[in-house]
Amino acid sequence: MQNTQRLLVLLLTIGYIGSSCQSPNSSQTSTEETNEIDSVPAQEFLAAPLISHIYTADPSAHVFNDTLYIYPSHDIESDIPADDLGSQFAMRDYHVFSMTEMGSEVTDHGVALSVDEVPWADRQMWAPDAAYRDGTYYLYFPAKDEAGIFRIGVATSTSPTGAFAPNPAPIEGSFSIDPAVFQDNDEAYYMYFGGIWGGQLQRWESEQYVAEDTYPADDQPAISPKVARLTDNMLEFAEEPKDVMILDESGKPLKAGDNERRFFEAAWVHKYQDTYYFSYSTGDTHYIAYATGDNPYGPFTYQGVVLNPVLGWTNHHSIVEFNGQWYLFYHDAELSNGQTHLRNIKVTELTHRADGSIETTTP
Numbered sequence: 001m002q003n004t005q006r007l008l009v010l011l012l013t014i015g016y017i018g019s020s021c022q023s024p025n026s027s028q029t030s031t032e033e034t035n036e037i038d039s040v041p042a043q044e045f046l047a048a049p050l051i052s053h054i055y056t057a058d059p060s061a062h063v064f065n066d067t068l069y070i071y072p073s074h075d076i077e078s079d080i081p082a083d084d085l086g087s088q089f090a091m092r093d094y095h096v097f098s099m100t101e102m103g104s105e106v107t108d109h110g111v112a113l114s115v116d117e118v119p120w121a122d123r124q125m126w127a128p129d130a131a132y133r134d135g136t137y138y139l140y141f142p143a144k145d146e147a148g149i150f151r152i153g154v155a156t157s158t159s160p161t162g163a164f165a166p167n168p169a170p171i172e173g174s175f176s177i178d179p180a181v182f183q184d185n186d187e188a189y190y191m192y193f194g195g196i197w198g199g200q201l202q203r204w205e206s207e208q209y210v211a212e213d214t215y216p217a218d219d220q221p222a223i224s225p226k227v228a229r230l231t232d233n234m235l236e237f238a239e240e241p242k243d244v245m246i247l248d249e250s251g252k253p254l255k256a257g258d259n260e261r262r263f264f265e266a267a268w269v270h271k272y273q274d275t276y277y278f279s280y281s282t283g284d285t286h287y288i289a290y291a292t293g294d295n296p297y298g299p300f301t302y303q304g305v306v307l308n309p310v311l312g313w314t315n316h317h318s319i320v321e322f323n324g325q326w327y328l329f330y331h332d333a334e335l336s337n338g339q340t341h342l343r344n345i346k347v348t349e350l351t352h353r354a355d356g357s358i359e360t361t362t363p
């Protein structure tokens with residue numbers, strides 16, 4: 001890693017520890033109600049927050065009927081102490097946002113789904129995604145059940161903005177976090193998912209849940225994200241989830257100790273000129289990285305960095321084409337002055353170079 005990048009990661013890590021030590025009863029407690037969010041100077045950032053009346057994160061953007069819809073997490077204050085499992089991310093509902101064109105006003109369509117409406121879900125509604133098929137919109141979301149195990153649920157609506165009606169049980173065979181649904185040209189839909197540490201992927205390595213965190217040795221292949229094609233009704237996995245292999249330049253799986261490149265969470269797939277781009281967060285090294293392949297199952301070969309570290313510990317994004325321009329949606333913690341669990345979504349243009357590589361964005 002270059003020295004400047006090391007410094008940036010160090011500063012962000014310090015910021016994380018500092019923010020997690022702040023009292024939840026600090027002045028930020030009332031910001032959601034009063035809309036008085038103190039912000040650090042906007043000129044230090046590449047982009048301004050898209051929304052400032054509530055905290056939002058993990059923006060999954062899609063274009064439906066020529067309108068851009070954003071399906072983010074809704075961050076909230078919590079008195080749960082911060083830890084490496086992300087217990088402080090105590091979100092309880094989702095809002096949907098829309099923009100008729102880039103730069104236009106962002107409309108908040110209100111609560112689209114609440115944890116209180118989902119029979120199987122108990123807490124922590126983390127990063128969602130959405131899809132459309134045959135007149136129905138699908139909202140996919142992770143949440144912990146009463147046993148504290150992350151599962152992935154689905155809810156449906158005839159409107160892209162909801163309200164969404166949840167299925168009574170999570171998707172059978174689902175686990176971990178951060179679902180991202182990609183529609184290929186042949187009308188097949190694939191769900192990518194998974195996250196280590198608080199996302200619990202490391203607890204499923206033996207294909208059943210083990211309430212203990214075991215990680216591969218640094219010189220062993222890293223834990224892989226998962227992919228499963230969805231059934232035609234979009235409500236179930238059509239197959240057992242498979243490993244998404246991310247390879248290095250010599251065709252070997254990235255190693256568990258390769259923290260700057262290995263998968264951590266926040267999977268996303270887009271297709272550009274017949275190439276499949278699998279992008280993801282490297283978690284504790286704070287990058288959005290990407291790897292490319294020639295089919296939706298991979299393997300994908302590591303290519304580089306889409307987004308450098310943001311203010312706040314987590315990095316999470318989506319990539320979408322809207323009116324002929326590609327965009328990178330992401331979040332940082334500008335509005336909360338770096339409080340990692342109180343984030344705000346942003347957008348900037350994304351460039352594919354002539355050789356297909358992606359220009360790195362510094363936020």
Ligand code: FUB
Pocket residue numbers: 057058073086089126127177178195265266314315316
């Ligand atoms: O928002 C909660 C979690 O933080 C998400 O699921 C992760 O991707 C990270 O952004």
